[in-house]
Amino acid sequence: MADAVSALPRSATDLFADPLDGHPLWFKPELFLSPNFDSESYISELRTFVPFDTLRSELQSYLSSLNHELIDLINRDYADFVNLSTKLVDVDAAVVRMRAPLVELREKIEQFRGSVEGALVALKNGLKQRSDAASAREVLELLLDTFHVVSKVEKLIKELPTVPSDWSNGDDNLAEKNSLSNGTSLQHAESGTNLRETQSMLLERIASEMNRLKFYIAPAQNLPFIENMEKRIQSASLLLDASLGHCFVDGLEHRDANAIYNCLRAYASIDNTRSAEEIFRTTVVAPLIQKIIPHGPSAVATGSDDLENDYLQIKQCIDRDCKFLLEISFEENSGLHVFDFLANSILKEVLLAIQKGKPGAFSPGRPTGFLKNYKSSLDFLAHLEGYFPSRSAVAKFRAEPVYTEFIKQWNIGVYFSLRFQEIAGALDSELVAASLAPVQDSGDVTLKQSVALLICLESCWRDDVLVLSSADKFLRLSLQLLSRYSNWLSSGLAARKSSNNTSSNSGGEWAVRAVPDDFVYIIHDLNCLATEVCGDYLQHVLQLLSSCPSDVLDLDLRQLKGITATYRMTNKPIPTRHSPYVAAVLRPLEAFLRGDRAATYLTSEVKKELLDSAAKEITSRYYELAADLVSVARKTESSLQRIRQGAQRRAGASSDISDNNVSDTYKICQQLKLDIQEYGRNLKELGIDPEDISAYRSLLECVSQSKS
Incomplete structure (x- = not known):
């Protein structure tokens, strides 16, 4: 009975199972007809909840049903299917009839394309002519602007004093003596400023126009019009440089802050900072340095290459006679940061004076004097850096060529080589002795060789010997001294054991000749040396190394x-x-x-x-x-x-x-x-x-x- 019940066909509308002749609810054949159907996304979406085997089986079943349906359709309408080929009659004639309007349409399209291309060519030619005309207009306007600026510069230059000696006096009464070339006179009484300041303002204005002129000339240098004006431009530039130099010198002599400020802005406008720095060097700095470090044909040699006192006087001169200009150039938001008078005026003149007046100061042949001058020079550089308002300005100062040249004068490598020979040679001269030599009142150690070792070790780190920038080399030298002393002991003990004194160069003769009591000195000195080197000496070295410049300590970080x-x-x-x-x-x-x-x-x-x-x-x-x-x-x-x-x-x-x-x-x-x-x-x-x-x-x- 149960088998009979189970064999009964289910209804097509069974709510609890799929119909026998239908598909699962998740399978929707109508999606295949969608214009946006994508097989990969469809399968990926179904695989999230349908096993792959089930999906494949259902697709195969649906394909089989489609094949059967196609066969049924062909069998059902077989007569029409067969007659399809017989109904395609006079196809060639139909093609000829359709070709005629298509050929006509193609001809019309080609004619229209030709007219469009002709219009496009004409339009491009018109745009090119328009662009050429605009470019020609720009060039013409540029030439006109150039001509107007040159004329304006020449007119402004004519308003400057024609006699250089007029710059020697800045009194207001010169306004009555100097007439402008255009027939007008400067009205200083009305402006409330002196002649020097007025002229500096005029020069700043001229410099601004010259800067604008350079901007105009840059893209049109090869044009004949510009080439014809080259002489006028050069003449104006030379007159501006000469007048600006006279005004700047006069402002420096009278310490006229306003005139100096205007002149510096003028120099900055024409990008000629080197001229201002050179004028300040030759006019103000050079005479001061010449008095401190005489040099030249008429200079009298002092006979001393010591620079410490010279640097002290130079610092005083900078503070007294140069600080006013430095404060002007360092003024915030003034646009004068492009000047570096400390490097290109002061340091440059100091370097030149030392090279000519005291060339021996740079010679490492006298190590003590060389080191003293070197440390004084570093202190002088630090003093100059103290004037800068920011770290970036200090970095710019250190990047100047004259700063690099000044540092190169101090050959620390040769200095260390000389110190190495001096210190290591002193120890070696004691270690080659053929016998032990006790020393009275020598402190903790008793042997002359041990005393020499301590003295040499201490010499490496004395203030009058050590250069912190070469601290690694002096540390290596200290270790080498200890190594040589150790080798001296090792070779002596080896010779003592072998009792071989046939070679005078073995370095162990002292041990062969020594009596047993002499080795008491060796044991005593070794204990004292170990205590000293590992104690106060090591602490002193570590303290000095910790004071090395941060850029040395932070090299890897x-x-x-x-x-x-x-x-x-x-x-x-x-x-x-x-x-x-x-x-x-x-x-x-x-x-x-x-x-x-x-x-x-x-x-x-x-x-x-x-x-x-x-x-x-x-x-x-x-x-x-x-x-x-x-x-x-x-x-x-x-x-x-x-x-x-x-x-x-x-x-x-x-x-x-x-x-x-x-x-x-x-x-x-x-x-x-x-x-x-x-x-x-x-x-x-x-x-x-x-x-x-x-x-x-x-x-x-x-x-x-x-x-x-």
């Missing part, structure tokens, strides 16, 4: 400062990887510890101690630089945010900051965080746990902040 420029006011996305500079931070330390010498002469304990100490020092410096960078970034971000909010309030807009915005400071901190994490991984590869370094923990804490 210098690129850290570039992170701010990368993300400040840019649309760069949030960083996802560390910066390339991180890999180079620990590379020198790793190369040093894995080098052949370290592997040969340093024990594991010593290398571990060096690694720990260096890692802590580098991490501490890393923290200082990163903390400073983050602090500046946050302050800048705060200032910019206040400016934006103020602008939004003035514009009537909302001042709320969207939570979706990511600040530049956040990006900077994220980049630093990625860099610090990579730095920590590099420390682990060297065998150091970064979490054990307090500065590393401070680093991570410094750059951790919420999205703002």
Whole structure:
């Protein structure tokens, strides 16, 4: 009975199952007829809830049904299908009838195309003529403007005094003596300014016109009209330079701030700053320096190359006779920042005077005097840099060619070579002695060789010997001195053991000749030397090294400062990887510890101690630089945010900051965080746990902040 029930056909309208002759509800054949049907998207959409095998089976079933339906249609209308070929009668004649209007239409289209192309050519020719006419008009207007400017410059130049001696006096009564070439006189009484200031204002105006003239001439230099005016332009330029030079010199002599200011603006307008700097050098600076450091055919040699007192007098002269001009050129928003009188006037003249008057000051042949002059020169440069109002101005000063030339005069490499020979030679002369030589009242050590070692080690770091910029070389020299002393002991002990005195150059004769009691001196001196070198001496050296210029200490971390420029006011996305500079931070330390010498002469304990100490020092410096960078970034971000909010309030807009915005400071901190994490991984590869370094923990804490 159950089988009979199950065998009963289901109704086509069965609500609980698909019809026997139908498709599943998810299969809709009518979608295949849609003009926007896409098979790939259709299958991808169905596969999210229909198994692939089921979908394939249903499509195959539907294809089979379509084939059957097609066959049924052909069988049903077979007669019409067969007669289809017999009804296609006189097709060629129909084609001929349709071809005639199509050919006619093509001819009309070709005629219309020809007329359109002709009109287009005519239009292009017209546009070209119009463009040529506009270009010719621009050139004509440019030539007319050039002519008017040249005429205006010549007219203004005629209003200047014709006699150079007129510049020697700036009194107002000269207005009555000097008549303008156009028949008018300067009305100084009405303007309330003196002749010098009035002329400087006129020169500034002429310079402005000359600058405009250069702008006009630049694109039309090869035109005949401009070539014909070349002599007039050159004449005007020469007259302007001469008049401007006279006025500037007169302003310097009388310290007329307004006249000097106007003259400097004129020089800046015509892009001739070098002339102003050279005039100031030859007119004001050179006479002052000549009195301090006489040079030239008539100069009397002083016989001393010491520069300390000379620099002291030069500083006083700068403050007394040059400061007024420096203050004018450094005035904020004056546009006079293009001048560098400190480099191209003062430093240039000082360098020239030393080269001619005291050339021996640059000679490292007398190391003590050379170092004293070198340090005095660095102090003088620092004094000059003190006049600049900003760090960017100091950087510009250091980039000047004369600054570079001044630094090149001090050959520190030769100086170190001479000191090396002096210090190392003093130790070597004692170590070649054939016997031990005790010294009375020598302090803690007793042997002459040990005393020489201590003296040489201390000499490397004396104020009258050390050059901080070459501190690495002096540190290497100190280690070499210790190495030579160690080799002296090793060779002596080896000779003593072998009792071989056949070679006089073995370096161990002292040990062969020594009696057993002499080795008491050796043991005593070694203990004293170890205590001294590892104690006060080491602390003194570390203190001096810590005072090295920051650019030496931060050599591997210098690129850290570039992170701010990368993300400040840019649309760069949030960083996802560390910066390339991180890999180079620990590379020198790793190369040093894995080098052949370290592997040969340093024990594991010593290398571990060096690694720990260096890692802590580098991490501490890393923290200082990163903390400073983050602090500046946050302050800048705060200032910019206040400016934006103020602008939004003035514009009537909302001042709320969207939570979706990511600040530049956040990006900077994220980049630093990625860099610090990579730095920590590099420390682990060297065998150091970064979490054990307090500065590393401070680093991570410094750059951790919420999205703002």
